[in-house]
Amino acid sequence: METAKSLRVRVWRGGESGYWAEYAVAARDNQTVLDVVTEIQRRHEPSLAYRFACRVGVCGSCAMTVNGQPRWTCRTHVRKVVHDGQLTIEPLRNLPRIKDLVCDLEPFIDTWQRAGAIFQGRSDRNDPPQKVDPESISRKQADAALQCINCGVCYSACDVVYWNRRYLGPAALNRVWTLLNDERHSEHQGTFNKAFSRDGCSSCHSHGNCARFCPVELSPASSIAGLKKMAFRGYKARLAHE
Amino acid sequence: MLSPLRSHRSYLASLGHRVSGLALTLFLPFHFIMLASALGGSRSLDTALSLIDQPVFRIAEWGLVVLLALHLSFGLRVIGLEMSDSETPRKFGKWVISCAGFALLAGLLMLFQMT
Numbered sequence: 001m002e003t004a005k006s007l008r009v010r011v012w013r014g015g016e017s018g019y020w021a022e023y024a025v026a027a028r029d030n031q032t033v034l035d036v037v038t039e040i041q042r043r044h045e046p047s048l049a050y051r052f053a054c055r056v057g058v059c060g061s062c063a064m065t066v067n068g069q070p071r072w073t074c075r076t077h078v079r080k081v082v083h084d085g086q087l088t089i090e091p092l093r094n095l096p097r098i099k100d101l102v103c104d105l106e107p108f109i110d111t112w113q114r115a116g117a118i119f120q121g122r123s124d125r126n127d128p129p130q131k132v133d134p135e136s137i138s139r140k141q142a143d144a145a146l147q148c149i150n151c152g153v154c155y156s157a158c159d160v161v162y163w164n165r166r167y168l169g170p171a172a173l174n175r176v177w178t179l180l181n182d183e184r185h186s187e188h189q190g191t192f193n194k195a196f197s198r199d200g201c202s203s204c205h206s207h208g209n210c211a212r213f214c215p216v217e218l219s220p221a222s223s224i225a226g227l228k229k230m231a232f233r234g235y236k237a238r239l240a241h242e
Numbered sequence: 243m244l245s246p247l248r249s250h251r252s253y254l255a256s257l258g259h260r261v262s263g264l265a266l267t268l269f270l271p272f273h274f275i276m277l278a279s280a281l282g283g284s285r286s287l288d289t290a291l292s293l294i295d296q297p298v299f300r301i302a303e304w305g306l307v308v309l310l311a312l313h314l315s316f317g318l319r320v321i322g323l324e325m326s327d328s329e330t331p332r333k334f335g336k337w338v339i340s341c342a343g344f345a346l347l348a349g350l351l352m353l354f355q356m357t
Binding site: 212221225228229 | 247248250256323325
């Protein structure tokens with residue numbers, strides 16, 4: 001029975017088609033959204049599917065949509081997001097739903113391939129390590145965007161992805177930005193061309209959702225702006241200069 | 243209620259830019275038709291201009307100025323965001339209020355000029 005000390009939790013059940021199930025879960029002083037989902041699975045609905053691993057904000061696999069906003073559920077305290085005693089939990093937006101709170105990340109991973117966001121070194125194991133100046137501007141720009149753990153929150157938050165599922169999205173383009181600022185990367189031109197393909201960074205509308213909702217406070221929107229600037233200022237001239 | 247994904251300042255600025263651009267696209271053909279009436283001589287232009295004195299056209303004229311001011315300032319925001327070396331979307335939140343303020347000021351000046 002629901003009491004004053006309980007939460008009303010609406011949870012998406014099913015795949016692309018499904019229904020909302022409502023559960024009453026005990027409200028506690030220290031409780032994350034992932035705790036709530038786990039309690040539902042352990043005590044109310046054993047068949048509830050959801051995904052998590054580290055539970056401490058390292059792996060990003062517990063990302064879900066909570067009250068309309070994509071979040072890491074393990075790092076989201078209930079008291080910060082609960083609204084009138086109610087939580088609404090569903091899978092990440094912009095990705096196919098497999099079952100309940102689990103979505104298929106393949107389209108998201110695929111964007112990294114299509115964006116050319118794959119490091120190609122200039123040397124092999126027999127060469128000495130390539131020296132990188134940590135104080136160079138390009139290295140600092142790469143470092144500022146490096147901490148992405150591929151959780152998919154920015155991809156889920158992006159409205160351009162919502163409108164055009166072929167759009168490469170903020171995470172892949174952020175990775176491209178780090179590669180184009182990495183002097184060890186040998187495929188600069190190929191990566192640049194893929195990033196500026198038809199569904200590439202020119203499609204960004206600068207909504208800023210990716211920067212606003214990134215759990216590690218990266219700014220993919222700034223990385224995409226950096227790519228646009230790179231094109232504007234003449235990428236070929238830059239290559240020739242290097 | 244707007245989704246949290248679509249109710250923050252940067253998103254609203256982008257929405258304002260897009261909606262004002264679409265509204266201008268709808269409005270400008272009529273503006274050009276009005277100007278083109280001058281090609282038929284001063285009489286046809288005068289006839290067209292006489293329509294402007296009607297309240298609905300005066301309001302539309304005011305709306306055009308506000309939309310232009312909004313579109314200009316939100317467009318400058320995008321250029322600043324994409325061309326600046328130090329600004330981020332988070333920092334650009336304050337620009338949104340400035341853009342809306344600029345459009346409001348343009349609208350007020352237009353009202354003073356009309357009265």
